[in-house]
Amino acid sequence: MERDANTLSLKQIAFIGNYLPRQCGIATFTADLCESVAAQYPTTKCSAVPVNDIEAGYAYPDRVRFELTEKDIDSYRRAADFLNINSIDVVSLQHEYGIFGGRAGSHILALLRELRMPIVTTLHTVLQNPDPDQCRVLKEIAALSDRLVVMSERGAEFLRDVYEVNPHKIDLIPHGIPDVSFVDPSFFKDHFGVEGKTVLLSFGLLSANKGIENVINALPAVLEKHPNVVYIVLGATHPNVLRHEGESYRLSLQRLAEDRGVEGQVIFYNRFVSSEELNEFIGASDIYITPYLDARQITSGTLAYTVGAGKAVISTPYWYAEELLADGRGALVPFRDPAALAEQIVALLDNDAERHAMRKRAYIHGRDMIWSQVAQRYMTSFERAREDHRHLTPPAFAVKPLDRRPIELPPLKLDHLLRMTDSTGMLQHALFTVPNFREGYSIDDNARALIVAVYLEELGHAAAFDLASRYMAFIAYAFNPETGRFRNFMDYGHNWLEQSGSDDSHGRALWALGTVLGRSNTPALQRIAGWLFEQAMPAILEMTSPRAWAFAILGIQAYLRRYDGDRRAAQVRDELAGRLLGLYQACRADEWRWFEDGLSYCNAVLPHALLLCGQAMPNQAMTDAGFESLLWLAELQRSAPGGGHFVPIGSNGFYRRGGERARFDQQAIEARSMVSACLEAYRLSGDERWRREVRRAFEWFLGRNDLNLPLYDPDTGGCHDGLHPDRLNENEGAESTLAFLQALLELRLPESTSSPLEVKFDQ
Structure with a gap:
């Protein structure tokens, strides 16, 4: 339906996508669509927001008002602010998975979530069999968009059948083409x-x-x-x-x-x-x-x-x-x-x-299909979007109960992480906020740091590759090919202090390597991680620590997210998961729903591993045991029955079955492991209790604890080493700082922020 340019009420339209002179089909399409709408409707101001895949950017025309940096998630949020304050009437998004940063192009969600105007998204790819990340991203884009444009009936069919999009939200508009004469070749x-x-x-x-x-x-x-x-x-x-x-x-x-x-x-x-x-x-x-x-x-x-x-x-x-x-x-x-x-x-x-x-x-x-016709059909879609948006926009001041308000996340600050990292890797300990060279390095902390660096990569942080390379180099150097195991402790003079580290340090190294293989998109890191993962995996079957098994399961399952055809890795996972389930079934009683006769450190990793395996294998007994043991642990680690704040098992004695539970010293690793496990429980079940447990555990870092003192240090970005009965441990070592950063980053990752967890970022 043609619109009269003189009566058109849309004053400003912003087109997001690649843009000429970048050489790709999306750039050509975005530029042609923008110019065609501008030509058909001269009273409408059309501007472009392109995506740069190179540091120097491109020599864009004057239509370009703001530039996105593909892998920098903060640039997407800044773009949203820019569009909001410039009174844009409609945003036209060109969507293709490969042009935006993050897993399956998820960085674009950070922009769309913040926009206050209608969104019309043109889908240049609609997959019939998307992987879980692609499906999740496209479903949220569809939910955030007021209208969806596809260029074929097949695309509309997939949106309805695969992504469950309301047919009334879909517009079929052909790919635009130049208006050329019918000439003899x-x-x-x-x-x-x-x-x-x-x-x-x-x-x-x-x-x-x-x-x-x-x-x-x-x-x-x-x-x-x-x-x-x-x-x-x-x-x-x-x-x-x-x-x-x-x-x-x-x-x-x-x-x-x-x-x-x-x-x-x-x-x-x-x-x-x-x-x-x-x-x-x-x-x-x-x-x-x-x-x-x-x-x-x-x-x-x-x-x-x-x-x-x-x-x-x-x-x-x-x-x-x-x-x-x-x-x-x-x-x-x-x-x-x-x-x-x-x-x-x-x-x-x-x-x-x-x-x-x-x-x-x-x-x-x-x-x-000529551009003048296509531009008119897009304008009809834009006006429909604005009309739909006007009716669907929720009240600006809707009040939510306290437990439904977003978790307030502190800003990401890497100062202390960078201070604790030198050319060798991550140092273990600190004297207050100063690295303690006397204590040297460990593979435990470099494995934790590598996981954090991979999450930083997913979120588009500029420091991610440099950090990940250092931590990966340490892990590669720590591997002893003669034993098939990792060394753990190294002094500051670069002397190894043992031939083989603990079972738990080996499992933690496998967790980090599997995370690289399953989540990183950096080929150099993946190649090294793949070789080490292959060489180090057999040794885990010889180990007896349940936590080592659980750490390894987390790594193997991360790996299998991308390489689910690897039967050997799946067999190792299944064997370790079976051992965990056997421990649980042998030890469990009505008053003691746990895997061992005591709780010690990083407890939540055990039910976390069973939840992952129960879902992936699938095995209902594992899923049930994971939920049951995690719920028992969550109820145990509260200051009051049914509520209160998070109180982890203290490391000054832990908790033996039938004995007295240690209240202190409380460690950051317990809060981090609960955040991770309860996030997984929430993803699997959608049960609101797990969202509340995530909040409870994370807020321990921020001061909702026995002493009402924050362990997170906003001045440094680090985290104190623990909570004593009367004070904080003033040191900010690697384990605690990495525990806080891992929990924070997991709450920022797309699979967390797109859920009903409703995480709010304090930028």
């Missing part, structure tokens, strides 16, 4: 030196999933019948591919052309062309080919452009091609089938009448 051929030739064309940023090799393999059979054919491969290598693999794919295609004897008929244009040049290349082609290798592509700008230009098209049957080329607007051939491709090319070249009829059907269909 010969008109442009002399521009490229192919006059008199029959031109086959493929274009787009080059990467191995494009399937260009199948066209080259088809050429010999085509040239037997039509020796005048040339094949143009247009487009620069994708910047991400170029950064990591160089030109290896393009060079392999050139070698293939030589091997097949068609190097004289294949022309590579290795550059990113302007829209004007692209239209001329398309105009010069007789047949356009998209030989993609995977059916799971929900849209394709290159295919939309060529259909709209009235080209004869041959494609593999990926989802978008099946839909756009229906009703005779193009021809489909099987994936990875050069013979079928050659046969179809020859058939079209042999039959001019059919080829031109296909062209005409495509061109007529494309008239509804």
Whole structure:
């Protein structure tokens, strides 16, 4: 429905996504959409918020008002502030998993959650079988958006069936295309030196999933019948591919052309062309080919452009091609089938009448896809979004009960972590806030620090890689290949104090390595972690400490989140989990629902491990034992029955069955392990009691404890080493500081902040 520009009430629209001159399809789409809306509605101010994947950014045009840094989550929050204070009427988000930072592009959620205006999200990828992170991110984007735009019926179907989106929220708007004339291909051929030739064309940023090799393999059979054919491969290598693999794919295609004897008929244009040049290349082609290798592509700008230009098209049957080329607007051939491709090319070249009829059907269909039409349909969606937003926005001053208010998180401050880290790794202890060199280093603390560094990476912190590299280097050096175990303690002079560390330190190292493998996206760290993980895992089966087993389970399960096909790792996990369950069943009584005859340190890790395994294996007995033991521990560690503040088991004597429980010294590691375990319990059950237990345990750090004294030190970002009966331990060592940081970061991670936990960030 067309809108009258003079009566339009939307004054400012901001477009978020990659933007030209960055070289990618999303950048081209965002720029074209922004410029088309601006041209159709000159009284509306259109601005852009692009995402930078390189430190220097790009030479953007004046439309760009604010720039996001892909891996810096704080830049997303600053962008939200910028858009809110600049009275933007509607935000148009271009969503693709790969362009935003965080796991599955989750950093964009930090921006969307803070926006006060309507949001219309265009989904350039809608996966039929998303992994859990992709599903979670897209579901929250859908919940935060007022309207969702897809470019195909298949995309709308997936939103309804896979992501449970209300159909009334979905707008189907085609991919925009330039408005070009229906011209004879010969008109442009002399521009490229192919006059008199029959031109086959493929274009787009080059990467191995494009399937260009199948066209080259088809050429010999085509040239037997039509020796005048040339094949143009247009487009620069994708910047991400170029950064990591160089030109290896393009060079392999050139070698293939030589091997097949068609190097004289294949022309590579290795550059990113302007829209004007692209239209001329398309105009010069007789047949356009998209030989993609995977059916799971929900849209394709290159295919939309060529259909709209009235080209004869041959494609593999990926989802978008099946839909756009229906009703005779193009021809489909099987994936990875050069013979079928050659046969179809020859058939079209042999039959001019059919080829031109296909062209005409495509061109007529494309008239509804030109940018001026698409811009009007987007404006209709924007106005619907504003109307929906007006009716759905909750009251600004809704009051929540105290236990439903967000947890107030302190700001992330790494000063003390950095002070305790030197070129070797994480130092163990501190004298007040000064590192204590006399005590040296331990793998325990470097493993904890590596987990913290991986969480920092997920949250886009600039210091993450440097820190993770140091801690990983220490862990790698600590591994003794002769024993298959890790050493633990090293003095400040870099002398190892034992050949093998404790069982628990070994389990904790496996936890850290599994976290790297399951959560980090840094290849160098993953390669080292993978080698160490493989070498060190067998030894855990020889160990007798239940906590070592639990630490290892946490690491293995983190690893299996990404590599769930590793049967050996799953078998080790299952064996360790079975041992834990056996301990619990042998020791449990109505008045003592625990794994051992005593509670000591890091207690909550035991039920935490069973909860993870019970869900993953699956094993209901493990899940039940995990919930039962964690609930018993939570009730035990309170200052009053049914309520009160968190009171961990004291380390000055611990708690033996039938004996007297130690109230002090209370350690930070207990609060951290309860936060982690109760977060997992909440994710699995959705039970509000676990959300309350997370709050109870975390607020121990902030002063809700026996002495009403905060252990977290806001001046340094560190954490005091414990709570004595009459005072704080003034030292801020590695274990306590890392315990606080790990708990804080777990509450900031996307899987926590997107839940009903309603964490509030104090920035």
